[in-house]
Amino acid sequence: MTATPEIELLSDPTAFSPMTVMASEELAVGFELEPITKKITLDKTRIYEGWPASRSRHCDYNAAHMTGLPAPNINGALVAGVLGELFIKFFGENYIGGSLSFNLIRQVQVNDVLTAHGVLKEKVPEADRTRLVLDVWLENQDGDKVLVGSASGLAPQAETTR
Amino acid sequence: MANTRRAEHELFKGRKPLETAEIGDVIGSIEFVVDEDLVNRLTWALDDYNPWYIEESPFGDRIAPPLSPLQFDGSMFYDYYAYPEGGSLFAKQEFEFVRPMRIGEKYKLTGTLVDKYKKKGRSFFKMGVSVVDPAGVEVARMAKTVATPVKPVVEVEEATE
Numbered sequence: 001m002t003a004t005p006e007i008e009l010l011s012d013p014t015a016f017s018p019m020t021v022m023a024s025e026e027l028a029v030g031f032e033l034e035p036i037t038k039k040i041t042l043d044k045t046r047i048y049e050g051w052p053a054s055r056s057r058h059c060d061y062n063a064a065h066m067t068g069l070p071a072p073n074i075n076g077a078l079v080a081g082v083l084g085e086l087f088i089k090f091f092g093e094n095y096i097g098g099s100l101s102f103n104l105i106r107q108v109q110v111n112d113v114l115t116a117h118g119v120l121k122e123k124v125p126e127a128d129r130t131r132l133v134l135d136v137w138l139e140n141q142d143g144d145k146v147l148v149g150s151a152s153g154l155a156p157q158a159e160t161t162r
Numbered sequence: 163m164a165n166t167r168r169a170e171h172e173l174f175k176g177r178k179p180l181e182t183a184e185i186g187d188v189i190g191s192i193e194f195v196v197d198e199d200l201v202n203r204l205t206w207a208l209d210d211y212n213p214w215y216i217e218e219s220p221f222g223d224r225i226a227p228p229l230s231p232l233q234f235d236g237s238m239f240y241d242y243y244a245y246p247e248g249g250s251l252f253a254k255q256e257f258e259f260v261r262p263m264r265i266g267e268k269y270k271l272t273g274t275l276v277d278k279y280k281k282k283g284r285s286f287f288k289m290g291v292s293v294v295d296p297a298g299v300e301v302a303r304m305a306k307t308v309a310t311p312v313k314p315v316v317e318v319e320e321a322t323e
Contacts, residue, residue, distance in 0.1 A: 014211055016210075016212055044208070044209075047207045048203060048207035067249060068249075076255075077232035077233065078208070080229055080255060081208045081210070082208065084229040085212075087228065088214075088228055089212075093220050099259070100228075100229075100256070
């Protein structure tokens with residue numbers, strides 16, 4: 001009788017993982033959020049743009065060439081999505097009542113690896129709550145900033161932060 | 163058939179030249195449904211499988227990623243203004259989140275030009291946007307700033323003799 005070989009079960013690399021430390025009024029100014037890193041592949045930009053039905057310079061080589069680009073560059077809206085993930089993971093339900101603003105300062109190319117960062121810059125009293133204000137930015141694989149901005153949201157009320 | 167051979171400016175319907183843009187221009191409205199396809203595309207594109215988007219959220223229903231309206235506001239701008247010959251850059255964005263956007267709901271974006279300025283060889287145009295649900299209740303406020311041309315114009319000082 002032949003023994004069945006044991007199968008090593010692999011974990012899903014895309015499985016959702018919450019942020020270890022979420023927004024809380026106990027956090028100190030200077031606290032650094034857990035960064036989030038994503039590689040923006042051609043497949044990803046094509047999914048985002050709805051290729052092949054939609055063919056823009058962000059997902060299609062012909063369209064990119066017609067606008068003078070050597071290859072597609074990544075839509076700023078997709079780039080910003082990496083920051084959106086950091087924002088909602090940190091503030092949780094309190095993204096409602098929150099704000100986010102950013103400048104896109106460098107183009108992102110296919111296969112760039114982006115990392116979203118956030119640092120608690122200020123804690124502002126607001127009624128009986130505390131608003132957390134963050135500096136946020138995205139860096140590429142070379143350490144160049146591609147997006148810089150700020151975000152804010154209310155910390156959970158004290159009884160929910162135990 | 164897919165638009166395989168269309169230049170960027172041909173993807174939009176806008177006719178009003180940006181040179182004639184005035185603060186207060188009512189850029190228009192666009193309605194969209196946060197449907198399964200949209201949310202699936204956003205989650206796949208970003209590898210962001212937040213259970214709030216694909217299972218359930220603390221708001222009682224599944225919700226859309228907060229930056230979902232970015233799928234629509236740029237095309238609204240260039241379905242009103244003519245896409246500039248020198249190309250266009252997405253320069254800046256602002257959001258205030260008032261209520262969650264729920265999957266299956268129809269929302270309406272309404273945009274108005276709220277600012278324009280020149281800086282470092284480019285012209286910037288800022289569109290203020292309100293996002294409302296079918297009952298007219300605001301769910302988000304946004305502002306998008308686009309810049310043109312892609313390659314900044316080099317301002318040459320006139321030579322003086």
